[in-house]
Amino acid sequence: MTTGTTTTPTTTTPTDTPLTDTDEADLLLRVLSALLREDVVGLRSRSTPVERPDGRWLRLAAGSDDALLLPVAEDGFQCETAARRPLLLRESDGAELATVDEILAALRALADPVDRDGFDAFAEECRQTLATMRLHTEVRDEVMARLTARYGADPAHWTGLAGGLAHDTLAAHHDHPVYPTARGRSGLGEDQLRAWAPEFHPRFALRWLALPRHALTLAEGATGLPGHWPTPADLGLPALDRTHLTLPVHPLTVGAPLREALREAGLEDGAHLAEQPYLEAIPTLSMRTVALTADPALHLKLPLATATLGLRNRRTIKPHTLVNGALGQRLLEAVTAREPRFQGRILHADESTYAHASHELLATLCRRYPAGLDDAVVIPLAALLSEAPGGRLVVDHLADRFYGGDPLTLLDACLTLLFDWQTTLFGYGIGLESHQQNISLVLDQDRGATRLRLLFKDNDGPRINAARLRDTLGTDAFDPGAFADPRILVDGDEPVADLFTTITVHLCAGAYAFGLARHGRAPLERLLGLVRDRLAEAVERLGGAPGGPGATLRARVLDAPRLPVKAMVTAGSLLSKERSGAADINKHYTHGPNYLLWAGGSR
Incomplete structure (x- = not known):
């Protein structure tokens, strides 16, 4: 293995002389870090750690007389380490592999021959993403000017669902916290x-x-x-x-x-x-x-x-x-009806209207959002760490308007409601695939005080412990067997807890702790402590009965030595479903460190 004793992660990445193409350098750091996290070709499990004057490197044998050298820095968000510059080196001649094609060609040579087509496909995905990133860099000022002219200079005043579309634009310029080539779209040109x-x-x-x-x-x-x-x-x-x-x-x-x-x-x-x-x-x-x-x-x-x-x-x-999305909405409405403290605080888009002609390209969903949001800021979680017109983070603008200039107070309010709702759902046996794109903050003033609500959409891919749902809700209120996708229903809490961890904890909480620390808003331990405290409070409300939902979340999330992590590149591009074994490419996991333990005092 590549790591020894777990240490508290840093929030900075060592840098050497940057590549001339900043977009490509940034992309390659994300790509290498993702491949390391997913242990592609044994980057984690088959490498030997080597200490050098500038820090730790991983040495991966690439043949009888050569090896690849990857410099790494402490990280902690889903993997102990992340790639750093000067990227990948070939040991035999010290040559730096510093382009998408060079790096993936070197790793492809180490892959099983049956998987090499996947590396070729991923290389093309990276090339498309790089072209898109360069285009984003080129047009950024133009787009920001267009948004400012249409909606105003301060995104904290981009109100209503129309203003939310402008926030979507900002989020589209920001990288996904896990998937390294999220800005790429297969087959589309400029x-x-x-x-x-x-x-x-x-x-x-x-x-x-x-x-x-x-x-x-x-x-x-x-x-x-x-x-x-x-x-x-x-x-x-x-x-x-x-x-x-x-x-x-x-x-x-x-x-x-x-x-x-x-x-x-x-x-x-x-x-x-x-x-x-x-x-x-x-x-x-x-x-x-x-x-x-x-x-x-x-x-x-x-x-x-x-x-x-x-x-x-x-x-x-x-x-x-x-069909599943409409049923998911009905299920959430049934839970909300039994949990009155969420009424008016957890909002749902109506996804009950659709039409299709029995083909995946001949279909449409008509999603209707709740009324009464015209004066509220409606912003997807995915936009919070995006750069706004003028260069500041969106979260700072929102904090200035609604939380006295303190982004941690905003995060605290968001986590409190988010964890309360998601752990309550877990108590019913439900886990939502409600990632950063599928949850929006709704911020406004109610009788002179800031009001924060959460707006959810896209409920077609949950995981449901059918036995627990029947025990808590009853088939008279909702029959879990009505879902059309057999993957939705699972035996036991474990698959639901894995989804809760990889989506709610990693993408909707941990990503913001690490992101805000990286931007210098607060020390990482303080931010992780906030995440752990709010999650622990929500779990406590479920009770501690052996085998119950609270005990499960405490054992599998708060106190687990390691946590499940999405292996999105492996399942989505590199390997066929037959090779990866992924029944659902969005729910195929590896594992990483539990950063919540650092917040809890365990090292």
Whole structure:
């Protein structure tokens, strides 16, 4: 193994002479750190630690007469160490491997031959991400100027759901806390990104497809399609009004992907693509979901023939996920009805309206946000550490307006409510995949005092301990067997606790402790202590009965020597599902240190 005694992590990364291309240097540090965390080709388990004058290096034998040398720094967020400059060296000649292609080629040579195609695919993913990062650097000033002109100079005053779209744009310029190539989108070039990606805050008109009524499945029990929904006549197809319904199509899907989808669905003859676009939209952070400019509270989730967070993580919409999302919403409503302290504090988007034609590119979700948010700041967690116009962090702007200039007080308020809600769900046997993109802070003034609420969306991928849910909620309130995806229901608390750890703890709490420490807002131990204290308080409310939810979270999260960590590169790009064994590429884990123990005084 590469590490000995665990030590308190530092928040700085040693730097040597930087590469000329800062974007590539930053990307490679993230890529190497992710590969180290996931132990790709044995970077952790097969390496030998070597102490040098500038710090620790890992030596990985690359053949009978050569080795690779990786300099590392103490880290602690999901892995004991992270890569540092001067990046990867070849021992035989001291040559620095300092480009995407050089580094991945060297690691590919060490991989099992059956996995090498995955390294080639990941190398292409890195190249696309690097091109996108360079584009972001080039256009950043232009985008910030556009946002300032439209919404004002201070993001703490970008209010309502329309202002939330501007926060999405800031978040799109910020890197994912785990996945190193999150800014890349498979197969999209500069013109397509400028026209449709959230980091450019574009506006564009949707395309529409008229499909025979019998071919479309609408949500059971939904009140009907939104009022903005066009008829065929509205789209210049009056002859189809009695026989067809319309389905929105993202402009990126029009063309070969749409033709192939219609052929596979057997709808080539009955479908009609309207010539005229209809309804203007702005992309949200997820890109495939767009908000209507005329009604920002209505978001349409539209399938795309691209991928993010791994080449196997396609942005299509499988019809069963629409069913699962609507059921997930009903489940959360049932829990909230039994837990009155969350009413009005935990908000949910309505995801009960959808339509599909039994194909992953012929589907849409109509997501309706709660009313009454026009005067509130609605901001995804993913935007908090983003750089705002003028160069300050978004969290600092929000702290100035709502928390007397103290970002830790803001974080404290957020963690208190977040952990209370998520541990309560765990007590019912429920774990949500509610990561930074799926939770928004809702901040406003209520009778002169700051009010913080949390707004949730995208409830289609939970993990549920069916036995615990039946015991606590009862099948009369909700039957867990109604979900269409068998992976949702699990035996026991452990898979639910793993999801709770990797999403709620790592992405929605730990990432902010390490991030704020890195930006100098407070010492890391103080921030980790805040995370641990608020989580411990929430767990305490579940009680300590042996085998109960509180005891499980204490044993598997607060006091566990190591914690599960997402292995997203391995499952999403490098290995096939057969090789990785991942039933769900978003829930495939390795393990890392428990940084909560450092906060609790254990070293």
